[in-house]
Amino acid sequence: MEKNDRNTRLIIRGTDAPFMNALRRTVLAGVPCMAIDEVVIIENSSVLRDEIIAHRLGLIPLKTDLDGYNLPEECPCKSEFGCNLCRVSLALDAEAKEGTRTVYSGELISENPDIVPVSDKIPIVKLVKEQKLKLEAYARLGKGKKHAKWQPVSMCTYKYFPQIKIDDKRCDACGKCVEICPRKVLVKDGNGIEVRDLMACTLCQDCVDVCPQNPPAIDVSWDENAFIFNLESTGALPPKRTMTEAIKILDKQLKEFGRQIKVKKSAKS
Amino acid sequence: MIIPVRCFTCGKLIGDKWEEFARRVKTGEEPGGVLDSLGIKRYCCRRMLLSHVEVIDDLLRFYEEAEKRKQAGNRYYY
Ligand code: SF4
Ligand code: SF4
Ligand SMILES: [Zn+2]
Ligand SMILES: [Zn+2]
Numbered sequence: 001m002e003k004n005d006r007n008t009r010l011i012i013r014g015t016d017a018p019f020m021n022a023l024r025r026t027v028l029a030g031v032p033c034m035a036i037d038e039v040v041i042i043e044n045s046s047v048l049r050d051e052i053i054a055h056r057l058g059l060i061p062l063k064t065d066l067d068g069y070n071l072p073e074e075c076p077c078k079s080e081f082g083c084n085l086c087r088v089s090l091a092l093d094a095e096a097k098e099g100t101r102t103v104y105s106g107e108l109i110s111e112n113p114d115i116v117p118v119s120d121k122i123p124i125v126k127l128v129k130e131q132k133l134k135l136e137a138y139a140r141l142g143k144g145k146k147h148a149k150w151q152p153v154s155m156c157t158y159k160y161f162p163q164i165k166i167d168d169k170r171c172d173a174c175g176k177c178v179e180i181c182p183r184k185v186l187v188k189d190g191n192g193i194e195v196r197d198l199m200a201c202t203l204c205q206d207c208v209d210v211c212p213q214n215p216p217a218i219d220v221s222w223d224e225n226a227f228i229f230n231l232e233s234t235g236a237l238p239p240k241r242t243m244t245e246a247i248k249i250l251d252k253q254l255k256e257f258g259r260q261i262k263v264k265k266s267a268k269s
Numbered sequence: 270m271i272i273p274v275r276c277f278t279c280g281k282l283i284g285d286k287w288e289e290f291a292r293r294v295k296t297g298e299e300p301g302g303v304l305d306s307l308g309i310k311r312y313c314c315r316r317m318l319l320s321h322v323e324v325i326d327d328l329l330r331f332y333e334e335a336e337k338r339k340q341a342g343n344r345y346y347y
Contacts, residue, residue: 047328048271059274061282100329105285121285122274126325128332154281155311234282 008239009199010229011161020158020227026246026253029145032071033152033236034062034115036090036137043134046125053125057137058149060105061118061234064141066245068114071141088115088139096127103133115139118235152242155232160222162201166193171217177207193218199228271325278313290318 002009012020039054046053068085070076075086090110094103106120125133142150164185173191183200186193186207201220208216233239272287286307293303304315 047325047332052270056274100333119282119285121288122282123272123284123287126271126329128329129336131332148280151280154276154279232281234280 003239005238006233006235008229008231008233008243010231011226012158012229013161013226015227016225017227020229022250023229023246024156024158026250027153027156027231027242028151030143030249030253031152031237031242031245032064032066032141032143033150033234034064034069034088034139034141035147035149036060036062037140037142038138040136040138041134042136043132045131046127046133047131048125053133053135054137056124057135058147060108060122060124061236062115062139063118064152064236065112065114066141066237066241068112069141071143082138082140086140088112090115090137090139091135092124092137093134094127095132096129098129100126100128102126108137152233152237153231153239154234155230157230158227159230160203160224161226161228162198162203163221163223164195164198164201165219165221166195167217167219168192170213172213174212176210176212177218180206180210182206270328271323272321273317276311276314276317279311281309281311281314283309283314283317287318287321287323291323 036054036057039050039057041050041053044050044053048056069088070086072082072086075083077083077086081087088111090108092103092108094107103124103126104120105117105122105124107124108117110116127133144151171193173188173193175188175193177193178186178188182204183197183202185195185197185201187196188194203220203222205220207218208220211218231239231242233242237245272284274284275281276283286309290300290303290307294300300319304318309315309318
């Protein structure tokens with residue numbers, strides 16, 4: 001319905017709320033992406049402490065290459081430190097030579113030119129003349145259930161698909177519902193009320209409560225089996241990839257669940 | 270202290286938008302309009318920029334001053 005490199009809005013039909021919620025939770029907690037996980041500070045004479053800088057670095061979203069890297073716990077290297085297949089190192093060496101300046105995320109030099117911060121303009125720290133910051137950071141794949149920095153999205157929601165019905169016979173076009181609607185869903189059109197932007201409706205029912213007719217001439221309900229799904233990526237993964245990955249993971253988990261139930265059943269009988 | 274990298278509530282990246290926001294508000298633009306044009310929709314992210322005070326700038330002034338005195342050969346520079 002709406003799509004660009006960061007945001008996606010979809011209408012999903014023929015499903016139910018439990019499935020939508022499972023999908024949402026998989027996107028939030030199950031889809032891996034890259035984030036800085038370990039920082040070795042070589043020199044830091046800035047006004048921010050090592051831990052604060054490490055935390056700021058961790059929160060920087062990195063463009064992720066899911067096919068080229070393994071999750072550290074699934075990597076054949078089995079090493080705590082990691083190998084080329086499960087870890088990317090980024091180096092930062094900044095010094096304020098001329099005077100006060102800001103160190104940006106763009107100054108991080110990555111060993112893999114594909115794994116870089118999504119924005120070059122994220123301030124990391126400000127340095128005064130003669131202050132220095134030198135460090136090496138290691139980024140790894142991880143999942144949102146361990147730390148929110150590994151969430152590939154900054155928003156993932158679903159809501160029921162709204163249905164608004166206006167009874168033209170009883171509606172006297174007083175306009176009270178148009179006035180009260182917080183999302184400006186309704187407009188007055190001659191001597192009737194028209195729905196202008198159905199998708200924006202939050203199902204708040206304010207328009208129904210305010211209608212002077214008894215019973216109200218307007219009715220707001222929703223389709224139990226259709227949803228509006230909204231996803232906003234941090235830039236780590238494109239929204240489409242996030243969705244396909246989430247569906248793959250969910251599918252795998254459900255199959256495993258089904259297998260375990262079968263094993264239990266056969267063990268009993 | 271310094272602008273947070275992400276929104277505390279939803280995790281949207283906002284750190285890279287602070288400088289533009291601060292500059293445009295200083296030139297007299299309406300903050301709400303600037304936030305809209307930066308694509309910051311939710312009020313959790315909007316408050317991150319609206320309520321932020323860049324305290325680090327005030328703190329750095331002391332270091333700049335100390336540096337100047339050091340350069341001037343003043344031995345009471347700190
Ligand atoms: S339910 Fe709320 S958002 Fe939807 S049309 Fe009525 S007043 Fe507007
Ligand atoms: S409040 Fe009721 S009567 Fe008035 S315009 Fe809306 S639907 Fe019609
Ligand atoms: Zn490995
Ligand atoms: Zn937010």
